[in-house]
Amino acid sequence: MRVRARVARTAAGVFMAVATAVSVSGCMTVHGGTAIMPAASEEEAADALAHFVEVSNESNATFDAELNRTIESGPLGEIDYAGLVARGTVDPEGNPDFEPLELSDTRFLIPQQAGWPKFFVADTATNRSGENRWLLVFTRDGIDEDWAAVYLSVLDPSLMPEFAVDEDGYAEDIPVPVVDAGDTDATEDADEAEEAEEADEAGGADDAAAWDDSGLVVPPGQLSSAYNDFLASKAGPFTDGTYTTEAVERREESNSNPAYAMQYQDSVPTEPGFEPVALRATDGSALVFFSTRHHEKQTMAEGETPVVDPLVEVLMEGTAETSVTLVRVAMHAALVPAAGEGDIAVPSRVTGVTSAVGE
Numbered sequence: 001m002r003v004r005a006r007v008a009r010t011a012a013g014v015f016m017a018v019a020t021a022v023s024v025s026g027c028m029t030v031h032g033g034t035a036i037m038p039a040a041s042e043e044e045a046a047d048a049l050a051h052f053v054e055v056s057n058e059s060n061a062t063f064d065a066e067l068n069r070t071i072e073s074g075p076l077g078e079i080d081y082a083g084l085v086a087r088g089t090v091d092p093e094g095n096p097d098f099e100p101l102e103l104s105d106t107r108f109l110i111p112q113q114a115g116w117p118k119f120f121v122a123d124t125a126t127n128r129s130g131e132n133r134w135l136l137v138f139t140r141d142g143i144d145e146d147w148a149a150v151y152l153s154v155l156d157p158s159l160m161p162e163f164a165v166d167e168d169g170y171a172e173d174i175p176v177p178v179v180d181a182g183d184t185d186a187t188e189d190a191d192e193a194e195e196a197e198e199a200d201e202a203g204g205a206d207d208a209a210a211w212d213d214s215g216l217v218v219p220p221g222q223l224s225s226a227y228n229d230f231l232a233s234k235a236g237p238f239t240d241g242t243y244t245t246e247a248v249e250r251r252e253e254s255n256s257n258p259a260y261a262m263q264y265q266d267s268v269p270t271e272p273g274f275e276p277v278a279l280r281a282t283d284g285s286a287l288v289f290f291s292t293r294h295h296e297k298q299t300m301a302e303g304e305t306p307v308v309d310p311l312v313e314v315l316m317e318g319t320a321e322t323s324v325t326l327v328r329v330a331m332h333a334a335l336v337p338a339a340g341e342g343d344i345a346v347p348s349r350v351t352g353v354t355s356a357v358g359e
Contacts, residue, residue, distance in 0.1 A: 038110055038170060039118035040138075040147070045108040048138055048147035049122050053101050061098040063088030074139070074150030074273030075291040075331040079352035086311040102127040109163055109279060111173035117141040119173070119277050123160070133157055135333060135348075137277050137289050150273050151289040153333035153348040161281035161335065174278035174286055176220045216286055216336045217344060220278040223290045223334060227346070228266035239342075243332065243349040259304045265295040269329070284338035289331065294351075297325040312356050320358030327355045 040048070052071050059068035065084035072080055087095070106124040113119075119139040126134050137151035164172040217237050218226045230236040231248060238244040254262040269291050276290040299322060300306055306320040316324070330351035336344050 034114045036112050036114045039113050039120050040108075040110055042108055042110070044147075045110060045120050045122065045138070046106075049103070049106065049108075049124075049136070052136070052138075052147075052149055053103060057098075057100045059084065060095070061100075062094040063091065070146070071148060072150070073148040074271075075269065075329050076149055076152050076350075077273070078329050078354050079331070079350070082315055082354040083311075083352055086314040089314045090310055099127070109171040111171045111279070112166065112168075113173060117275075121171070121277075121279065129154055131157060133160060135287075135289075139273065139277075141272070148273070151277065151291075151331050151333075152350055153289060153331065154350070155333060155348055159335065159345075159347050161285060161287055162283075163287075164280040164282045172280040174214050174216075174220060174280055174288075176276050176278055214278070214286065215284060215338050217339050217341070218336060220276045220286065220288045220290065220336070223276060223288055223336065223344075224268040224292050226344075227290070227332070227334075228268065228292055231264070231266055237343045239345045241346060243346040258301060260298050260300045260306075263295075263297040263299070265297075267293045267295075269293050278336075283341075285341070286336045288334045288336050290334065291329065291331045294328045294330065295325055296328065297323060299323040306358070308356075308358070312353055315353065316356035316358050318358040323359045325357040325359075326353050327357075328352065329354050 055067060055071045058064065059071075063084050065081050065088060068080055068084055069077060104125045106122055109121040109123060111120070117139050119137055122134075122136045122138065124134050124136070126132075132154050133156075135151070135153045135155060136149050138147040139150050140147050166172060214220060226236050227238070230238050230244060231251070234245065234248045240246075251262070251264060274291045276288055278286045278288045280286050298306060306322070306324045308316065308320050308324060312324075312326065313320075328351050330349055332346055332350075333348040334344050334346045
């Protein structure tokens with residue numbers, strides 16, 4: 001593994017994932033302290049990444065979900081845990097053809113932060129994704145806790161922003177006040193959805209405006225709700241793309257099959273470890289990691305029977321006689337411009353089924 005510099009370089013494979021709340025940064029008083037300091041040293045970040053690779057290789061070769069829980073949390077942890085449980089049940093002997101993860105040309109994006117939680121980002125090449133770069137976000141909530149990977153995104157190098165750094169070479173994070181807990185049913189009428197949102201967030205928008213000084217077109221703490229709203233209505237400041245307009249079109253097309261009807265409900269995860277993470281770019285924009293949760297219910301027409309993947313069946317409660325509801329967790333990387341400078345691009349989305357219900 002080669003490491004260089006603070007905004008320093010090391011590659012990885014995507015494993016199962018590719019198949020609080022006040023702030024994740026900023027000046028919080030924790031145990032009486034608000035001292036601003038690097039989230040980690042380069043050596044500490046490199047050790048955390050090396051440990052992650054070692055344990056990931058073992059847990060993915062043997063489908064050991066509990067072992068994997070020792071190095072992952074948040075959306076990445078939830079996706080991988082479910083995937084490993086499912087594969088370990090279907091193939092209890094493990095994966096004899098597993099190819100170990102290897103990293104190269106890694107750099108660490110380490111911000112200076114006060115209080116807890118803290119985070120850093122490993123930007124790395126991998127033996128799994130060609131020329132694409134992997135971005136692994138590591139967090140921990142206290143000095144005595146181990147670092148855990150919570151987000152994984154895959155980016156074309158041409159889309160990687162130039163990150164802003166301070167005079168000491170540390171990355172600039174954007175404090176993320178999380179005031180958003182949106183829940184949008186994509187089958188609702190657009191007007192009803194808007195009214196519900198206004199009622200649910202009557203005080204939230206004002207609170208967000210008071211807290212937010214990101215200068216972005218959408219504050220990082222509201223990005224999950226904005227994305228879910230876009231999936232429901234195709235309205236919002238997002239550019240066309242695979243995970244935006246095309247995702248909406250795929251939902252619309254899913255209801256063209258007379259054998260079944262689809263319903264979608266999207267929500268914002270609020271558990272610890274699911275908070276968004278944002279890094280400032282030199283042009284005032286930001287790269288934001290955020291998560292969403294999606295319920296997808298397929299109800300069969302009379303005389304039709306659901307077909308359930310064996311890996312999903314392991315995770316399913318109930319019996320799929322007339323319908324199946326899949327619960328997916330998704331983690332995204334978004335390029336969020338400064339306010340007035342354009343719309344949001346979502347170049348990376350990693351998702352996985354975490355549970356299911358049969359009826």
